[in-house]
Amino acid sequence: MDSEYFIDSVSEPLLHKLLDKLLECKVVTQDELEDAGTQKTRADKARVVINTVLRKGPKACAALIAALCEEDQCLSTKLKLIPPTHTTHTTTDLVEKDGECIYENIIS
Numbered sequence: 001m002d003s004e005y006f007i008d009s010v011s012e013p014l015l016h017k018l019l020d021k022l023l024e025c026k027v028v029t030q031d032e033l034e035d036a037g038t039q040k041t042r043a044d045k046a047r048v049v050i051n052t053v054l055r056k057g058p059k060a061c062a063a064l065i066a067a068l069c070e071e072d073q074c075l076s077t078k079l080k081l082i083p084p085t086h087t088t089h090t091t092t093d094l095v096e097k098d099g100e101c102i103y104e105n106i107i108s
Helices: 003-009 012-024 030-037 042-055 058-071 073-078
Strands: 094-097 100-103
Touching: 003 042, 003 073, 012 030, 012 042, 012 058, 030 042, 042 058, 058 073
Parallel strands: none
Antiparallel strands: 094 100
């Protein structure tokens, strides 16, 4: 994922949706969600989200990609992400295994 393009392009309402999905599958904590919310600009919020997810590794990144593809097909296409429409899975298929949220079709 092109982090800078994501930061420049993602809208604030989309950030909220992505954070809700990531919180739901335990990729981010409530504290991390609140930390993103305290940032003054949309770009700073996006930067906190992407950096938080990147630090957590490939499974967290896959969960963000799945949520982004589900919520904003236009942005995910511009970022050249594989949309979940190529599978039978959506982010509702995010499952927790060993304390980590994974997207079943992306993570092997």
